[in-house]
Structures are given as structure tokens and as C-alpha cells.
Amino acid sequence: MPITEILSKPLLEKEDIKTLLAAKGEDKKLLLDKALQTKLAYLDNHVHLRGLIEYSNICTKYCLYCGVRCKNIKVTRYQLTDEEVMECAQLAYKLGYGSVALQSGERSDKTFIDKITYLVQEIKKIGNGSLGITLSLGEQTEETYRRWFEAGAHRYLLRIESSNEDLYYKIHPRDAKHDFHQRLACIDSLLKIGYQTGTGVMVGLPFQTLDDLADDLLFFKEKDVAMVGMGPFIPHPDTPLYQYADQIPSAQERMELTLKMIAVLRLMMPEINMVAATANQTVDPQGREKAILAGANVIMPNLTPNEFRENYLIYPDKACVNDKPDECHSCLDIRLAAIGHKVLYNAWGDSVAFTKKHS
Numbered sequence: 622m623p624i625t626e627i628l629s630k631p632l633l634e635k636e637d638i639k640t641l642l643a644a645k646g647e648d649k650k651l652l653l654d655k656a657l658q659t660k661l662a663y664l665d666n667h668v669h670l671r672g673l674i675e676y677s678n679i680c681t682k683y684c685l686y687c688g689v690r691c692k693n694i695k696v697t698r699y700q701l702t703d704e705e706v707m708e709c710a711q712l713a714y715k716l717g718y719g720s721v722a723l724q725s726g727e728r729s730d731k732t733f734i735d736k737i738t739y740l741v742q743e744i745k746k747i748g749n750g751s752l753g754i755t756l757s758l759g760e761q762t763e764e765t766y767r768r769w770f771e772a773g774a775h776r777y778l779l780r781i782e783s784s785n786e787d788l789y790y791k792i793h794p795r796d797a798k799h800d801f802h803q804r805l806a807c808i809d810s811l812l813k814i815g816y817q818t819g820t821g822v823m824v825g826l827p828f829q830t831l832d833d834l835a836d837d838l839l840f841f842k843e844k845d846v847a848m849v850g851m852g853p854f855i856p857h858p859d860t861p862l863y864q865y866a867d868q869i870p871s872a873q874e875r876m877e878l879t880l881k882m883i884a885v886l887r888l889m890m891p892e893i894n895m896v897a898a899t900a901n902q903t904v905d906p907q908g909r910e911k912a913i914l915a916g917a918n919v920i921m922p923n924l925t926p927n928e929f930r931e932n933y934l935i936y937p938d939k940a941c942v943n944d945k946p947d948e949c950h951s952c953l954d955i956r957l958a959a960i961g962h963k964v965l966y967n968a969w970g971d972s973v974a975f976t977k978k979h980s
């Protein structure tokens with residue numbers, strides 16, 4: 622079927638999705654154009670910001686792809702102090718970001734849970750609840766998710782990483798700590814509690830096929846999530862998955878595939894929030910802008926104090942590790958204006974899909 626015919630279908634089926642993900646040349650351009658037009662029609666040219674606070678790289682898990690996995694003894698571990706977190710949040714408020722995202726390695730001990738509860742409550746006090754709060758703190762019990770929700774967090778990002786159970790266990794150890802069904806159950810708990818729930822996958826993983834990626838997109842749609850974050854997989858030399866680094870698509874191909882994933886999902890779910898992940902920019906200096914032009918509408922500028930950033934290297938050569946938050950801020954405005962987009966300051970920037978569903 623010609624690509625124009627697929628692009629005019631009201632509902633994309635798996636075979637259509639696979640055809641779109643394989644699109645090259647003029648066909649790929651048609652897909653990206655249609656995704657951009659769809660985004661502009663539903664969400665305008667607005668970009669929402671989440672000031673990213675990389676709270677701690679202390680993690681109890683050892684995902685096979687991640688540079689901060691607990692078994693990587695080369696990493697110097699850190700945890701920001703309460704004051705450091707609050708300074709980041711104050712900066713987000715001052716810069717008009719509207720929201721912060723607190724991300725961390727996964728821990729589920731009481732000290733950690735209490736600390737996050739406290740920090741969420743404190744951040745909420747800034748400007749009388751001015752800042753939206755996204756958490757990305759891994760798998761927790763439903764009770765913990767509920768506690769943080771009641772403390773004031775209203776969005777949660779937990780990537781499924783791959784919706785194919787077999788592939789999931791090729792990129793995670795097959796043990797109780799990395800249980801695929803547990804991860805699915807966590808996403809269901811978040812949805813049930815009422816979080817704007819975000820999930821996502823890495824693109825270009827070893828053993829990953831177009832069939833897997835099409836299923837990932839259908840999984841997001843089936844779960845009816847409010848947000849999605851997808852970025853290229855970037856092999857880290859100090860992780861077990863690095864042994865397959867020469868068997869995966871090139872960085873450029875992983876980037877192109879990520880853009881097509883974003884574009885197809887924008888057609889399937891026109892009103893969700895989609896993040897232009899930092900991994901895009903790491904692979905391609907224009908990667909974030911390209912993701913925005915392919916249909917993404919959220920950027921997460923890094924607010925983590927510079928001295929800690931080099932210890933949060935989930936993958937090597939991470940973009941913006943040396944940028945100062947203020948510089949990053951003006952650089953973003955200029956970069957987005959150059960592609961006809963603009964930051965919507967001082968707004969939470971909630972997912973339109975979520976807001977409509979719950980109004």
C-alpha cells in the first residue's frame with residue numbers, strides 16, 4: 622500500500638506501523654511532515670519544560686544497559702542534599718519552567734521513600750504549588766506511589782523499556798529484581814492511582830526488531846498513557862550489553878528510527894505529551910530539535926548541579942553535561958525559535974490527552 626494511503630487511515634494497524642517505521646527517503650519525509658502537522662493541529666507549536674533533577678545515582682538494580690547499575694564499581698555514588706534539590710527547584714521556578722522532574726536510581730527502603738515524600742511536599746510549597754512535579758524513581762509498591770501522589774506529585778515516568786517479554790529479559794537479568802510482570806503491574810498501579818503516567822522504550826536495542834517496536838507503540842495506545850519518552854539506546858562500555866555494540870544499527874540509524882517512532886506515535890496518539898529525550902541530542906547535536914519536529918513537545922533541561930552530572934552517566938558522552946542551567950535556558954529559546962516552536966513558560970504543561978479524559 623502506498624505511504625500516502627497509510628497516512629490517511631484513521632486507525633493504524635500493526636502492518637501499517639511496520640511499513641511506516643521502515644519508511645525511507647521521500648516516504649519518511651511524508652511521515653515526519655504528517656506528524657508535525659498533526660502535532661501543530663492538536664497541540665500548537667508549544668514546548669513544555671521539565672527541569673530535570675538527577676537526585677541520586679544510587680541504585681539497587683543492575684539493568685544490563687545502564688551505566689549507573691549498582692554492579693558498575695567505577696561509578697562514584699552521590700545523593701543530592703535537601704538544600705541542593707530545593708535550589709534546583711527554586712531555579713526551575715525562577716526560570717519559569719513550570720515543572721520539575723525528579724529522577725534517580727531505584728531504591729525502595731523507608732529512608733528513601735520518606736525523603737522523597739518530604740522533598741515533594743517542600744517543592745510543592747514553592748510559589749504556592751506553582752511547580753508541577755514528575756517523578757521517575759523506578760518500581761515501587763502501590764502504597765508508595767500513592768503516598769508520593771498524595772504528597773503532590775502528579776506525573777510519573779516508568780519506561781517499560783520493551784513490551785516484548787523475551788526482549789525484556791535480554792536487556793535485564795532474569796531475576797526477581799527485574800521482573801517484567803512486576804514492571805507492567807507498576808504501570809497499572811500508576812494509572813489506577815491517577816498519575817499522568819508516562820512510559821517508553823529505548824530504540825535500537827540489540828535483538829530488537831521492527832515487529833517489537835510496532836508492538837511497543839500498540840502497547841502505549843492500549844494502556845492509553847498520558848506521556849511517552851523514547852530515545853536511542855546508547856551502549857555503555859561498562860555494561861554487559863556493550864558486547865553487542867557492533868551488532869546494533871549505527872547511531873544515525875538508531876536516531877532515525879527514534880524519530881519515526883515519535884512520528885508514528887504522534888499519529889496514533891495526537892494529544893499525549895512526548896519527550897524529546899536527551900539521548901537524541903547525545904547521538905546527534907540537532908537531535909532534540911529533530912525530535913520536536915517529528916512530533917515531540919516536551920524537553921527536560923538538566924538542572925542537576927554540574928559537579929554531579931558526570932556521575933549520572935547512564936550512557937557515555939551525555940549531552941549538556943557541562944552546560945550551566947542559565948546558558949541552557951537561553952540556548953533552548955533560540956534553538957526552538959529557529960524551528961518555529963516556542964517554550965510555554967510558567968505552565969504545568971499537562972498532557973491534553975489526560976486532561977480531556979479526566980475532565
Ligand code: SAM
Nearest residue numbers: 686687725726727757759780853854855935936
Ligand atoms: N531508575 C529509574 C528507572 O529505571 O526507571 C529512572 C532512571 S533511569 C536512568 C531512566 C531511563 O534511562 C531508563 O528508563 C532507560 O530507558 C534509560 N537508559 C538507561 N541506560 C540507557 C542507555 N544505555 N541508553 C539509552 N537510555 C538508557
Ligand code: SF4
Nearest residue numbers: 680682684687690726
Ligand atoms: Fe537503576 Fe534505572 Fe539504571 Fe536500571 S535503568 S540500573 S533501575 S538507574
